Amino acid sequence: MSARAILTAIPKVTRILVVLASALLVAAISVDAFATDGDILLRGFYRSVQLPVCVVFLIGFFVDMYVSPKRARYFFSHLIILVLSIPYSAIVEAAGVKLGATASYVIHFVPTVRAVMALVVLVVFISKNRLVGFFLSYVLILALMVYFSSLIFFLYEGAGANPHVVSYWTALWWCVLQATTLGASFYACTTVGKAVAMALSATGVMMFPVFTVYFTGVVRKYLDSYKKK
DSSP: OOHHHHHHHHHHHHHHHHHHHHHHHHHHHHHHHHHOSSOTTSSSHHHHHHHHHHHHHHHHHHHHHHHSSSHHHHHHHTHHHHHHHSOHHHHHHHHTOOOOHHHHHHHHHHHHHHHHHHHHHHHHHHOOSHHHHHHHHHHHHHHHHHHHHHHHHHHHHTTTTSTTOOSHHHHHHHHHHHHTTSOOSSOOOSHHHHHHHHHHHHHHHHHHHHHHHHHHHHHHHHHHHHHHO
């Protein structure tokens, strides 16, 4: 294999590794959410895979930047990806810095946001129809937003903080209703829970009109094809 062929293959391989690492990270947080009783992001499977996953993210970023014809432009236009790929939790632990509970959860969630971005990009890439790709990407964003919000809501509103949150499924159902802007039968009690409620409501207001646009486009295509017959 020539050097040129190798250079062409490396970015493809790293992108596949980024997608696999993203799926692993999402799976890890799901496993720990149901397998531990407490700080799911501070120990367990999720914590053990964070550093290698972030290393894969960083390698993918710099490989794509290296093969880009305009590296400086790529760096600044994709800076958010670099920021989300840094293993902050490992750096903080190596430095011996003690953070509060909220700050710890934030820095442990950063790689997961990067993983969600990678999975959304994958959905758009494998979708040939632009309208379908746009629709699927928004569905994935909304679903992942609801899922991770339900984890956060369960962590902060459960364990007696909110008497209505008796299980994870109650938290998930609450987040679904909040995202649809219908509202649930009870309110968040903690500051974090209220922030999650605001984020979900804002996401729902922005996302659900997309579904209307999608179905309008589908109906319009159907009517156009029917008229041509």
